Amino acid sequence: MPKNLVLGQFPETRMRRTRQFDWSRSLVAETHLSSRELIWSVFVRDGTLPHEVPTLPGVKRYAVDEIIDSVGEAYDAGVRAVALFPVLNDEKKSDDALECLNPEGLIPEAARRLKKAFPDLGLISDVALDSYTSHGHDGLVKGDEVLNDETINLLAKHALVHADAGIDVISPSDMLDGRIGAIRTLLDQKGYHNTLILSYAAKYASCLYGPFRDALGSRKKLGAKHKKSYQLDPRNVNEAIRETGLDIQEGADMVMVKPALLYLDVLAKVKETFKVPTCAFHVSGEYAMLKNAVHAGWLNYEQGLMEMLIACKRAGADAIITYGAVDAAKLLKDGYE
Numbered sequence: 600m601p602k603n604l605v606l607g608q609f610p611e612t613r614m615r616r617t618r619q620f621d622w623s624r625s626l627v628a629e630t631h632l633s634s635r636e637l638i639w640s641v642f643v644r645d646g647t648l649p650h651e652v653p654t655l656p657g658v659k660r661y662a663v664d665e666i667i668d669s670v671g672e673a674y675d676a677g678v679r680a681v682a683l684f685p686v687l688n689d690e691k692k693s694d695d696a697l698e699c700l701n702p703e704g705l706i707p708e709a710a711r712r713l714k715k716a717f718p719d720l721g722l723i724s725d726v727a728l729d730s731y732t733s734h735g736h737d738g739l740v741k742g743d744e745v746l747n748d749e750t751i752n753l754l755a756k757h758a759l760v761h762a763d764a765g766i767d768v769i770s771p772s773d774m775l776d777g778r779i780g781a782i783r784t785l786l787d788q789k790g791y792h793n794t795l796i797l798s799y800a801a802k803y804a805s806c807l808y809g810p811f812r813d814a815l816g817s818r819k820k821l822g823a824k825h826k827k828s829y830q831l832d833p834r835n836v837n838e839a840i841r842e843t844g845l846d847i848q849e850g851a852d853m854v855m856v857k858p859a860l861l862y863l864d865v866l867a868k869v870k871e872t873f874k875v876p877t878c879a880f881h882v883s884g885e886y887a888m889l890k891n892a893v894h895a896g897w898l899n900y901e902q903g904l905m906e907m908l909i910a911c912k913r914a915g916a917d918a919i920i921t922y923g924a925v926d927a928a929k930l931l932k933d934g935y936e
């Protein structure tokens with residue numbers, strides 16, 4: 600305890616005085632959440648695939664035709680940024696992932712429509728190959744190896760297709776080495792020096808991505824294989840700091856820690872170390888755990904969601920990607936504290 604810190608003592612000092620009323624609790628609240636800090640994660644599906652994801656209750660996958668209406672609801676609630684994830688039909692997936700270069704693909708198509716309908720909505724796109732590969736890895740594969748340098752060249756071209764379609768923020772989630780630099784260089788060469796990069800900088804090899812992989816259709820394809828040769832080991836934090844530092848050096852404008860809740864210590868350390876805009880990804884497994892507990896009657900959804908999001912902010916997040924963005928924004932609009 601610092602020496603000159605005056606703590607007071609009971610009974611003159613009563614910590615509960617400021618906790619008596621809503622207004623006094625709000626006056627002394629140290630952390631605040633605004634809908635403008637929420638990024639809604641949205642699956643853009645091939646029209647032949649179903650809406651629902653059985654392991655991700657309450658989250659729908661939208662066809663390009665449905666995207667304006669669903670994002671409109673988010674916009675009206677106060678959300679001003681969406682993160683788009685493509686869900687392809689298996690026929691479009693291949694070992695070389697070449698569909699990721701299709702300028703008429705799901706994300707470019709959705710991006711063009713969204714930009715037109717909501718000019719002041721931030722469009723963030725996931726850049727990785729797992730949506731496009733027949734094996735479910737985030738990179739090109741040779742034998743047992745996920746190839747680094749070949750993949751980052753392709754990722755840079757993939758990012759360019761998105762920038763051409765009006766995506767504002769390229770968000771590489773692959774965790775391969777050197778991809779931020781490769782993407783930045785190509786974007787700059789092509790005149791996209793104002794396109795932002797949000798790097799999945801400290802992304803862990805987590806079980807919590809399971810429902811997301813179901814949404815993409817990549818869990819079955821991966822089978823017993825895993826992503827530990829490129830995503831971070833949950834036992835490490837120094838390594839996450841070094842990873843993040845390298846991404847910043849390569850040109851990342853914002854960095855991300857993912858998952859959020861099991862890695863709040865990493866989030867706090869990243870923010871404290873670099874003091875750069877830092878985003879938390881409240882991932883599918885975290886959301887699904889809450890939803891299932893709510894379904895069982897064990898937790899309250901609104902309280903659970905808001906406490907999770909506040910926890911991210913308290914740990915240092917500037918922004919949060921979450922499947923609950925629309926629900927949270929509506930609650931905030933109604934004055935939830």
Ligand code: PBG
Pocket residue numbers: 725726727728729737772773807808809810811812826881882883884
């Ligand atoms: C992969 C990617 C993943 C997520 C976002 N981008 C999954 C993975 O790395 O296997 C997970 C998001 C979530 O679980 O909500 N490109």
